[in-house]
Amino acid sequence: MELTLKYPFVTPAGETINKLTMRRLKVRDIKAITQQSGGKVAEMELIGIARMTSLIPEDLEEMDAADYQVLKDRFLDILGFGGNDLGRSGAAGDVVPVSAE
Numbered sequence: 001m002e003l004t005l006k007y008p009f010v011t012p013a014g015e016t017i018n019k020l021t022m023r024r025l026k027v028r029d030i031k032a033i034t035q036q037s038g039g040k041v042a043e044m045e046l047i048g049i050a051r052m053t054s055l056i057p058e059d060l061e062e063m064d065a066a067d068y069q070v071l072k073d074r075f076l077d078i079l080g081f082g083g084n085d086l087g088r089s090g091a092a093g094d095v096v097p098v099s100a101e
Contacts (some may be wrong), residue, residue: 003071007064011055017063020053025078039084048075 004019011017029051037043049071050057060068 001073003074005067005086009062009064011059013059014073014088016056017055017059018049022052023054025052028080033080045072046077048079053079065077071084 001022002019003022005017008016008018025048033044033048033051036047038083046057046060049055049068050060052075053060053071060071062070
C-alpha cells in the first residue's frame, strides 16, 4: 500500500519524503509495539506507524499532522479499531436487545 503525502517533509537525516510504502503488520510487530511503548497510546501509534512504514519515530515527528492522521487511521484500521482512537473515544456501539427471562 502506498501513500503520496500532501505535505512532503525532510527527515532529520536530510532525506525528503514524498510518499510512503506501508506494509501489513504481523503479530511480532504488535508484540514489539506493546513492549516498546510501555502501554502509552500515543507511543503505540507512533511506534506502530514507524514499523508499518519502515521509518523511525524521529522521522515521523517531522511529518505534517494531516498526513500523520491518515497514517494513524490506517494503522488503527489494520488493528481493527476502525479509526476509533484505541478505545479513547467514539460511540458505545449498537444496542442489542436481551430477553429479561
